[in-house]
Structures are given as structure tokens and as C-alpha cells.
Amino acid sequence: MGVLAVYGVKNASTYLYYGLHNMQHRGQEGAGMATFNADGQCLRYRGQGLVNEVFHPENIASLEGEIGLAAVMYANVAKVGLDNVQPLFFHHKSGDFAIASDGRVINAAQVRNYLEKGGTILQTETDAELLAHLIKKNHNEDRIVNIVSALNMMEGGFAFVIMTRNRIYACRDKHGIKPLALGRLGNGYVVASESCSFEIMGADFIRDIEPGEVVTIDEQGLRCRQYSRYKRHRMCAMEYIYFARPDSDIDGCNVHAYRKEAGRRLYRECPADADIVVGVPESSLSAAMGYSEESGIPYEMGLVKHKYVGRTFIQPVQEMRELGVKMKLCPVRSIVKGKKIALVDDSIVRGTTSLKIVKLLRDAGAKEVHVRIASPMMKFPCYYGVDTSTPEELLCSHRTLEEACKAIGADSLGYLSPESTKASCMGCADPCQACFTGEYPTVLYNEDIIKN
Ligand code: AMP
Ligand code: SF4
Numbered sequence: 001m002g003v004l005a006v007y008g009v010k011n012a013s014t015y016l017y018y019g020l021h022n023m024q025h026r027g028q029e030g031a032g033m034a035t036f037n038a039d040g041q042c043l044r045y046r047g048q049g050l051v052n053e054v055f056h057p058e059n060i061a062s063l064e065g066e067i068g069l070a071a072v073m074y075a076n077v078a079k080v081g082l083d084n085v086q087p088l089f090f091h092h093k094s095g096d097f098a099i100a101s102d103g104r105v106i107n108a109a110q111v112r113n114y115l116e117k118g119g120t121i122l123q124t125e126t127d128a129e130l131l132a133h134l135i136k137k138n139h140n141e142d143r144i145v146n147i148v149s150a151l152n153m154m155e156g157g158f159a160f161v162i163m164t165r166n167r168i169y170a171c172r173d174k175h176g177i178k179p180l181a182l183g184r185l186g187n188g189y190v191v192a193s194e195s196c197s198f199e200i201m202g203a204d205f206i207r208d209i210e211p212g213e214v215v216t217i218d219e220q221g222l223r224c225r226q227y228s229r230y231k232r233h234r235m236c237a238m239e240y241i242y243f244a245r246p247d248s249d250i251d252g253c254n255v256h257a258y259r260k261e262a263g264r265r266l267y268r269e270c271p272a273d274a275d276i277v278v279g280v281p282e283s284s285l286s287a288a289m290g291y292s293e294e295s296g297i298p299y300e301m302g303l304v305k306h307k308y309v310g311r312t313f314i315q316p317v318q319e320m321r322e323l324g325v326k327m328k329l330c331p332v333r334s335i336v337k338g339k340k341i342a343l344v345d346d347s348i349v350r351g352t353t354s355l356k357i358v359k360l361l362r363d364a365g366a367k368e369v370h371v372r373i374a375s376p377m378m379k380f381p382c383y384y385g386v387d388t389s390t391p392e393e394l395l396c397s398h399r400t401l402e403e404a405c406k407a408i409g410a411d412s413l414g415y416l417s418p419e420s421t422k423a424s425c426m427g428c429a430d431p432c433q434a435c436f437t438g439e440y441p442t443v444l445y446n447e448d449i450i451k452n
Contacts, residue, residue, distance in 0.1 A: 002026030008188025012068035019197035027074030030085035035065035071100035099128040103158035104385035157384030176211030234441035235428040253427030263290025270414025272370035274342035278302035287374035288344035337365030351395035376436035
């Protein structure tokens with residue numbers, strides 16, 4: 001999921017539209033936008049589908065105001081009904097407000113139980129709604145105190161942005177698992193899950209929001225607070241590996257630079273005797289470049305991506321996913337025919353993509369296909385909002401390297417080590433790699449006890 005907010009900018013909704021468009025890769029199931037107009041009225045429009053399917057000039061123009069909040073939704077539970085499309089909007093006697101979130105609160109079931117037992121009736125399955133109620137359970141006159149108290153009742157990897165009629169609060173989890181960047185836009189400000197949205201908006205990057213920090217933006221400018229004394233920096237490695245755009249900088253590390261370094265290290269750890277290096281477009285191209293540079297094996301465009309098909313993984317049903325791979329990628333027969341190929345991909349989740357691509361390349365005449373993955377073997381689920389599938393579905397949760405290689409039909413298979421994954425990340429000394437190592441940066445909760 002992706003969140004974006006602007007403050008102190010004329011025609012806020014137009015800027016939000018362009019910025020949101022650049023964060024489309026963070027979620028394709030739904031998009032929403034809310035603004036406060038000059039009369040303090042909150043206006044909102046949201047829908048299911050892509051940003052350019054939901055928004056058009058008329059509804060963008062109807063969202064008047066100089067302060068706004070927007071989000072794209074990702075179906076990590078294979079369902080994003082319209083009710084769950086953010087930002088959510090709340091009426092309250094102390095003032096209306098809107099909230100959008102990225103990531104996942106891992107004690108959401110406990111918080112939900114606590115709220116429902118106290119008589120709260122919840123309308124969505126979102127963490128944003130839980131936060132709204134927790135904030136309003138506290139009755140301090142100073143809103144920031146209520147926000148800080150509410151955040152301290154939540155555990156997980158999350159980024160929340162709260163908008164009132166004259167203020168934005170940008171909050172990042174105390175483990176620093178989710179990214180959140182701050183920028184300057186004219187005389188105003190912008191906050192976004194990824195800095196790649198700044199360029200198109202004409203904004204200048206200021207800095208990342210710190211783990212555990214709440215930044216308040218209003219007429220006084222910026223004010224910063226730590227909502228917790230506990231502070232770690234465990235930025236999600238999968239953001240660097242796959243999720244984020246290469247033109248984003250996260251916690252001081254450019255995503256393309258990370259991937260290229262991972263590709264270089266991948267060659268050092270898992271060299272392949274190959275004629276050409278082929279990357280799986282788009283997210284693996286940087287790693288493939290690094291692999292090629294380090295090995296001296298020429299990089300070739302052995303696969304071409306059909307631009308107008310969405311990311312396969314995000315299609316909720318397996319049959320659609322499999323069809324999606326075929327629709328998305330075409331081998332370049334004249335380039336791959338008779339060649340020994342080092343095929344570089346960023347990750348293997350279920351193995352669907354790798355199996356299809358190895359077959360596509362062989363059918364196009366490739367002599368050998370050596371698959372090299374620029375991340376470690378994915379064996380464990382993610383509890384922080386990234387859909388890395390259930391353990392049973394993960395290719396490597398129950399297979400050895402040799403078995404995984406056989407399952408995808410490759411001549412050989414190699415993965416980057418967790419040590420090199422860590423070392424490739426110039427911005428974060430110890431990123432979360434729990435889906436590879438099983439070492440989760442937070443405590444984990446048992447939801448089953450609550451359900452019974
Ligand atoms: P699979 O076919 O299930 O093995 O998916 C692997 C492909 O999906 C890789 O080539 C990645 O580019 C991409 N991918 C990896 N992790 C994710 C994720 N959490 N969400 C969406 N796509 C992903
Ligand atoms: Fe990212 Fe994996 Fe950690 Fe989830 S478990 S936050 S996907 S590194």
C-alpha cells in the first residue's frame with residue numbers, strides 16, 4: 001500500500017493525483033483521495049481499480065483545498081472492498097479527520113477485541129479505523145498526546161498519515177519497517193511512502209521520517225516527536241529487493257543502487273557459466289546489470305515485457321497469475337537461441353514465475369538456464385503487510401535448494417545470502433529479513449486465542 005499527503009499547496013488534489021500515479025506499483029486494487037476545502041469541509045473520492053481508472057479531471061477538480069491525503073490499496077488478503085479503500089474519513093465533535101495507512105498492525109486482532117468489548121462498532125477491516133478509535137478513546141486536549149498514546153497501543157510495521165482540517169501527522173513504526181519520506185513542495189510539504197512520487201510533483205526530498213517518529217505539519221511548519229523510546233531500524237528488505245521503485249531513495253539508500261550491489265554480490269556468491277545475463281523485467285533489471293558488470297558476461301534483452309499488463313503476483317487467483325505470466329513476458333528468440341543463460345530474478349515466492357520463464361526460454365531455444373535470485377530463499381510468512389504468501393505455498397518453505405531447482409526446471413539455481421542482502425543495503429545496517437530467516441523484528445501475537 002502507498003500513502004501520500006500534501007500540506008499548504010494550491011490545488012492539492014492535482015498534485016496528489018500525479019504523486020499517487022507514481023506509487024501505483026504499491027497497490028492496484030483501489031485508490032482514494034481526501035481534501036479539506038477552505039470551509040473546513042472534508043471531501044473524498046475513492047474507488048476500486050487503478051489510479052487512472054478511479055480518478056478523472058472532474059472528480060479531481062471537485063476535491064478542493066490546499067491540504068490532502070491519498071492512498072493506493074494492495075490486496076494482501078485478496079479482497080479490498082470499497083469500504084476498505086483509504087483514506088477513511090471520520091466525523092467527530094472535536095473536528096473531522098481522515099487517515100490512510102501502509103503496512104500492518106500485528107496486534108490488530110487484540111486491538112479490535114479491546115475496542116469491540118468497549119462497545120465500538122467497526123465498519124472496516126483496516127488498521128486506519130482502529131487507530132481512529134484508539135485516538136478518540138483518549139481525551140487529552142492536546143491531539144498529539146492522544147495520537148502518541150494510540151500508537152503505543154499498536155505493534156507492527158506501519159506508516160500512518162492523519163489529516164485534520166489544518167494539520168498533517170505522519171507516523172512511522174518504531175521498528176522502521178515501513179518507509180515514509182518527507183519533502184518540500186513550494187511553500188508547503190509532502191509526505192509519501194516512496195520518494196519516487198516527489199519528482200513528478202516537483203517536490204524536493206527533505207529526509208526520511210525516523211523510526212518511531214511523528215512529524216506534525218501545520219502553519220507553524222514542522223514539529224517532530226518520538227512516540228516511543230524503543231527505537232530500532234529494521235527497514236523491510238523486500239522493499240529494496242522487489243517492492244519499491246528503482247528511482248526511490250529509502251533511508252538514504254537508492255533502490256536501484258541496492259539492487260545493483262545485490263546483483264554484484266550474487267555473482268560473487270553464485271557464479272554461472274553463461275553466455276549472456278538476462279534479467280526478468282522490470283524489478284530484476286538492476287540486479288541483472290550488477291551481475292553482468294561483476295561477471296563480465298554481456299547483459300542481453302532476452303525477455304521483453306508487455307507494458308500494459310499488471311504485476312502477476314497481485315492477481316488474487318492462481319490460474320489468473322499463471323495466465324498473467326504468459327501475457328506479460330515474451331522471449332526474444334534470436335537472442336536466446338543456443339545460449340547458456342544466467343537468468344536473474346529478484347525473488348521467488350511461489351515459483352510460478354520462474355517455472356514459466358525457464359520454460360519460455362527453453363521453448364525459444366535456450367541451451368541452458370541458470371537461475372540466480374538476488375535475495376535469499378523465502379521460507380517464512382510476512383506479518384507486516386507484504387503478501388509473501390502462506391508457508392505451504394512458498395516454493396522454498398519445504399524444499400531444499402536442489403528440490404527447488406528441480407521444481408522450476410532450471411539447470412542450476414543460486415540465491416543471495418542473508419549476509420549479502422544486509423551488506424547491499426547502504427542505508428539500513430540491519431534490515432528486516434524475517435521472510436528469509438524467520439527472525440522477526442517484533443513480537444508476534446496469537447490471534448487464535450482471541451477468536452475462540
Ligand atoms: P512467484 O511467481 O510466486 O514466485 O512470484 C515471484 C515474482 O513476484 C518475482 O519475480 C517478484 O518479482 C514478484 N514478487 C516478489 N514478492 C512479491 C510480493 N510480495 N508481491 C508481489 N510480487 C512479488
Ligand atoms: Fe519485508 Fe520480509 Fe520483513 Fe515482511 S518479513 S517486512 S516482506 S523483509
